[in-house]
Amino acid sequence: MSDTALLLEARDLAKRFDSVVALKAASLSVRAGEVHALMGANGAGKSTLVKILTGVFPADSGTIAIRGVNRSVGSPADARRSGIVSVYQDPALVPDLSVAQNMRLAKVPMEAVRERLSQLGIDDLDFDTFIRDLPYPTLRLIDLARALASEPDILLLDEITAALPADLSERVFQMVRRWREMGKSVIFISHRMAEVSALCDRATVLRDGSTVGVTDTTRGSEDRIVTLMLGAEVAAAETNALHQPAVQPIRPDGPSALEVRGLRYGHAVNDVSFRVNAGEVVGVAALEGQGQQELFDCLAGARRQDAGSILVAGRELDFRHPADAIRAGLVLVPANRMLALLQQRSIRENVALPAFRRPRAWGPIRMGAERRRVEDAVRRLQIDTRAESEVRRLSGGNQQKVVIARWLASGFKVLLCFDPTSGIDIGTKRQIYALVRELAATGASVLLFTSELPEIPLACDRAIVLFGGRIVGEIPASEADEVTLLRAAHGLSPRMQATP
């Protein structure tokens, strides 16, 4: 293909924030009618590149050409006029406005949005509903529909499938393919390698702020991409980990660490009972909105169940506040790291925070002891501490590690992980799952919900399946392949029907 067919060509973009270099020499060329993956580990500079392309902030140097003409993209509105529209990782919808008002705000024709939404499988959305009252996956689809309605030449999808249930992800993929058939281009950012090889034509790989390679994404290119992303040596180690699910024999008769009996919360959780033994990792498999959020909230003390009981180490407990759950040893790692961390404070303060909950910890802080404990946890989790003075400047993966480090430093019995790897790069994901296994090996228990079903056999001993607020199945890790889990999560029988 000749260069004239290039829809977008970004050359040698560089950007620094104070002393931190976010981009060194990022280049990206996108042909008309292709789905182009943008890959890179956390902190490689993907988000920065996306923000420059969509006019959130300008590059320090480098050029952006659209259809061969150099352009400066000064604002999102500017980018839109140039034909670049982005769906960001967090929905760009204003919570206190209705759906219709949000569309008017972006000057997008309402009918086109309605049409795109129905193509995405949402026919009955009331456009007068406030954005704040809608569930997250719906917001992502509305955001996508709005982006499509302005008929962009280049659609930028940043982690669109993160936290989307499998059925909705599939609809998004169909839409992306349709977009490509119309001769338009899509820049697709995802940490899920399977999606990339199934959907994308080519991939540009970033490492440490520079473009390190452009490659076709045919089947079997995964290893090459991982090598590019991580650098040769790290990649060798990672690929090994990739092919070695860390399943260990379960100890079914171990002491019970957490037991839930007949738990009910509104209509969301119905008569849920299960048990997590000491040293066991139990996965929770569920499509979006099957009650997993409410279940985890009840266990973490953020909501109070209507009926049923929670037993920790055999003792029935009544949580009125997350502090009660934490005291009992039930600690939460939420999907949204913003909710768990003090964004403007240092790693040290964030990790040490729960240690100050007891009155005897009041009074002067023993800085020496605190620093040792924090450093211990930071080292164990390999947290990148270059930007330690403010947690909000860390990458998503490192932020998630800080949340886990906090509980490591303060001690816990059961770690409640709610989609801990959403929006995290593949390398850090593996680290987090290896860590989960390591914790279990030392006798801690983990309850893990993940929206990425293939991860369940990698990290868990067994999985419970939630559907419509009830437990509809329990699957040992050895049988928990994606197909089985997906069928179960849809409320179908776990085993494949024999097909004639």
Added chain:
Amino acid sequence: MNAPSGSGSEAASEPAPLATASGPLGRAFRRHPTLFGMPALLVAFLALTVAIHPEFGSFDAQSLAMGALPLAMAAAAQAVVVLSGGIDLSVGSVMAVANVLAATTMHDGSFGESLLLSVAIIVAGAAVGAVNGLIVVWTRIPDVVVTLTTGFIWGGVALLILEKPGGGAPDDFLNLGTGTFMTDWLPNSLIMVVAVVVAIWVPVFRSRVALLLYAVGSDRTAAFRSGVNIARTRVLAYIVGGLFSAVGGLSLTMITGIGSPLAGVYYTLSGLAAIVIGGVSLTGGRGGMVGPVIASFVLTLIPTDLIFLNIDPNYGQVIQGTLIVLVVMVGGFFALKRSRA
């Protein structure tokens, strides 16, 4: 797919009888609780006042409207800025400047001249608002800091213009605030409140500008990504706020007949109180204009009632504070009920 079921269960669990009503009324109630709650609160307070003071007459109605007029303007000024995600602590000082400017320049003038001067002062108010907004946007210093300091400056300017209470304005001009229209029961000051709010807020509300204001106040990042010019919108909010503040200062001249460099200061915080009672979220993006304006009447009634009851009016502050807490608590309680549904 998810939306309709969500709003359905919300309706079912709402405890208030009005809210379970289906149709547009029930819906409007759920979406804008203060639009119904505030008039109810005002009626309750009026009923209380009449109960305490059965001889409540047209004169009392006039003093209520006169007392509420500048407060309503301060509340409106604050509401616009807070809706857009800012806060303006210079409202009272700007009112004071407008007040003393009017009282000194109009002193020996005719009615016509006083009207022309009013227009000039209102334009000046908008300019002052623009300065606040531009400083906030350009320097990125927090709104609280900028408007607190500009508030000090304008407070000083008011003293420079008029050292001690004095000055005046033509009787016809004063009559705009103190007189009545047709009947003794329809004070001009009440008409002023309605007319000014309609003249300034309705054009904003009916246009795209309101959408921008609410969007910027609700989620600046999302608004920016939707293509909204954040800086321009925020400056615009301060300009509209400045318009209301200037009218507030003029109305002070009308109802007191003089200029007083220190009279305005009180209105910064009472204006804030009025918007909180009136259902405007201090974090921006939520609320409206009707709530704060009605709330300023409620806040004016409290000290009046205390006088009728022969209670030390200084208790007014205590009762006003208690009321704010109660109203915010009730609002929070309903929000909690909804989120549990």
